[in-house]
Amino acid sequence: MSVALLGWSILLAQVLLAAAMGCAAFRVLRGPRAQDRVLALDTLYINAAMLLLVFGIRTGSTHYFEAALLIALLGFVATAALSKFLMRGEVIE
Amino acid sequence: MTRWLPYPLLTLALLAAWLLLAESLSPGAFLLGALVALLASWVLAVLAPPKARLRRLGAVPGLLAMVLVEVVRSNNAVARIILRPGGARPPRSGFVRIPLDLRNPYGLAALACILTATPGTVWVEYDSSDGTMLLHVLDLIDEEAWVRIIKDRWERRLMEIFE
Amino acid sequence: MTQAANLPLWAALPVALLLLTGAGLGLIGSVGLLRLRNFYERIHAPTLATTLGIGFILLASALHFSVLQSRPVLHEVLIAVLMVITTPVTLMLLARAALYRDRREGDPEVPPLPPQVSRPQRRDG
Known part of the structure; x- marks a missing residue:
């Protein structure tokens, strides 16, 4: 009972998150402006971190946690640098 | 020490x-x-960042609980706006400029984080010369109401803690 | 799905619920990116994923591993703290960058700079 329940809800959560990544990826490609793409990229990173956490629950391994932590960290740095770039035209002043 | x-x-x-x-x-x-x-x-x-002085540490857990409640409430509100059938059209979204009495930089940072972390409001900029901030609100039905919410719900408490 | 077998029902039920709610909020946030009309409306959408969405999934993960290994597994707190600190910063930076770009192009939709100063002081850099 609990195996089926958890298995199906993990699968459904993965499908939902994959769809979310699809939406964000569509917005990255579509734009229309650079800030829309950066915002969508940030969303994509967060959805990816969530998907990795769900993978971790599915396989019962805690290694995915570290990957999710790294992705969240890299997503922050990337978005901050890109917004800085949008504002000034250069990352380091 | x-x-x-x-x-x-x-x-x-x-x-x-x-x-x-x-x-x-x-x-x-x-x-x-x-x-x-x-x-x-x-x-x-x-x-050597400027020293932060917390006046009333006892008020911090209450504030955090309020933030949590507000995050849950506005998650629900924003999800409703997005899922509204026939195109996600919020009643009216827009910028609102709010005069602030809070001057402490850490208090302002805390206010900015609280407002941006709750879905539906994003802190856009702060003008230190006249102490006003620009806020973008997704569901801006009544500007006066938003000014009152910010000032009564958050600014007063943050001033108690930081100033 | 090999490890899930060891989880008792009383733990599997909340884990499943938390997972589905979190993933659903993530999806709603991303759908908002598609459905809302302009950038300043769209910037509100991902906060659903970064607050409660990832919060619920982190809770599910912490509960799952704590029950599975019968010891408290709390390192999910680190991602939660990271999200709490970083999300407002990225969104504020992005909103300010967008406002700066729109103002420079003379977009009538965005509010102009306050009249008495030429540039706001950059405190948060």
């Missing part, structure tokens, strides 16, 4: 983060974590 341990709270938080990452409470992990945390706090002391 102040020379060797300039930021006790930060040092403790870094040590806790280290122990959580290492997932062990062994003496080795503890020693290494304490060393890293101490070094990091010395680096921060060299940078």
Whole structure:
């Protein structure tokens, strides 16, 4: 009972998150402006971190946690640098 | 004490983060974590940021609980707006400029984080010369109401804590 | 799905619920990116994923591993703290960058700079 329940809800959560990544990826490609793409990229990173956490629950391994932590960290740095770039035209002043 | 341990709270938080990452409470992990945390706090002391003084620490848990309630409430509200059939059209979204009495930089940072972290409002900019901030609100039905909400719900409490 | 077998029902039920709610909020946030009309409306959408969405999934993960390994597994707190600290910063930076770009192009939709100063002081850099 609990195996089926958890298995199906993990699968459904993965499908939902994959769809979310699809939406964000569509917005990255579509734009229309650079800030829309950066915002969508940030969303994509967060959805990816969530998907990795769900993978971790599915396989019962805690290694995915570290990957999710790294992705969240890299997503922050990337978005901050890109917004800085949008504002000034250069990352380091 | 102040020379060797300039930021006790930060040092403790870094040590806790280290122990959580290492997932062990062994003496080795503890020693290494304490060393890293101490070094990091010395680096921060060299940078010398302006001192933050928390007036009323007792009001902080209440504030955090309020933020949590507000985050849940506005998650629900924003999800409703997005899922509204026939195109996600909020009644009216827009910018609102709000005059603030709060001047403490840490208080302003806390206010900015609270407002941006709750879905539906994003802090856009702060003008330090006349102390107004620009806020973008997804569901801007009544500007006056938003000004009142910000001032009564958040600014007053943050001023109690920080000023 | 090999490890899930060891989880008792009383733990599997909340884990499943938390997972589905969190993933659903993530999806709603991303759908908002598609459905809302302009950038300043769209910037509100991902906060659903970064607050409660990832929060619920982190809770599910912490509960799952704590029950599975019968010891408290709390390192999920680190991601939660990271998200709490970083999300407002990225969104504020992005909103300010967008406002700066729109103002420079003379977009009538965005509010102009306050009249008495030429540039706001950059405190948060």
